[in-house]
Amino acid sequence: MDAIDLKRLSDFVRHRQNEDGGFAFCKPLPSTLAETFYAVSILTSIGEDVPRREKVVEFLKSRIQTEINSLFYTLHSLNLLGEDLPDYSSFLLKRLEGLKAERKYLLSDGGVTATYTFLQPNALRDAYMISTLLHLYNRDVPEETKMLVRRYRRETEFGVGYGVKKPNLEETFYASYILRDKAVISFVKSFESNGGFAKQPGGYPPYLEDTYYATSTLSLLSQRYSNPRTAEFIASLQNANGGFRRSIHGGISTLEDSYYAVEVLRRLEFR
Numbered sequence: 001m002d003a004i005d006l007k008r009l010s011d012f013v014r015h016r017q018n019e020d021g022g023f024a025f026c027k028p029l030p031s032t033l034a035e036t037f038y039a040v041s042i043l044t045s046i047g048e049d050v051p052r053r054e055k056v057v058e059f060l061k062s063r064i065q066t067e068i069n070s071l072f073y074t075l076h077s078l079n080l081l082g083e084d085l086p087d088y089s090s091f092l093l094k095r096l097e098g099l100k101a102e103r104k105y106l107l108s109d110g111g112v113t114a115t116y117t118f119l120q121p122n123a124l125r126d127a128y129m130i131s132t133l134l135h136l137y138n139r140d141v142p143e144e145t146k147m148l149v150r151r152y153r154r155e156t157e158f159g160v161g162y163g164v165k166k167p168n169l170e171e172t173f174y175a176s177y178i179l180r181d182k183a184v185i186s187f188v189k190s191f192e193s194n195g196g197f198a199k200q201p202g203g204y205p206p207y208l209e210d211t212y213y214a215t216s217t218l219s220l221l222s223q224r225y226s227n228p229r230t231a232e233f234i235a236s237l238q239n240a241n242g243g244f245r246r247s248i249h250g251g252i253s254t255l256e257d258s259y260y261a262v263e264v265l266r267r268l269e270f271r
Helices: 006-014 033-045 053-063 068-080 089-099 103-107 123-136 143-150 169-179 182-189 208-220 229-235 255-269
Strands: 153-156 159-162
Touching (some): 006 033, 006 255, 033 053, 033 068, 033 255, 053 068, 068 123, 089 143, 123 143, 159 169, 159 182, 169 182, 169 208, 208 229, 229 255
Antiparallel strands (some): 153 159
């Protein structure tokens, strides 16, 4: 983590905590489960205590719902905080069974704004989220789920990728978590761009989220990624307030982008 200013990053995260213990995109917006997960993960990764830990736990437990996004951010946050997890494994397995029948997953792309992502239903993302949660309970991913994910395997001129409509780094990462398909390695590497990874093979500029998805995928597949320019790219995205933006061409700091930055650097250090 020597490439970035950890003190400024810590201050950026802490300043987004609300009175209820949760963290917000920015004040005066309300706390959300996603922002709280990003904050808890960042502070844990850089070796700092989570402020007002009891209030954070109280916030998380008060917001938990039987819905995939809610469970993903809540349970992973509680796990990072060392809390015992309520057992939702039966619900998660039933949701995996339901993915096969929901045609809405075939109709969405999701998207990204200049500063923040917005989510639409996506079979690969939901399968990934549920799979990570099952692993918290030491439960295996059912073979039927792996079969579902394989439906989105696409052959391209750059290699094998995954996507609901067309292959991309984000959905290839989701699929790789479940399948560990090493055939995607050349596809992922084709997105390399100036120390990071771009939106398309041979593209420019690199974006932080794509660099996160690419390096995470390579790490899952036990591939050493050692481009010395990557740490420089990440460091160049840190704003004056300590947080990170997604592009070298500007943007506001977010907890989500700051989480991506820390995770990329962690993978570089433990390669």
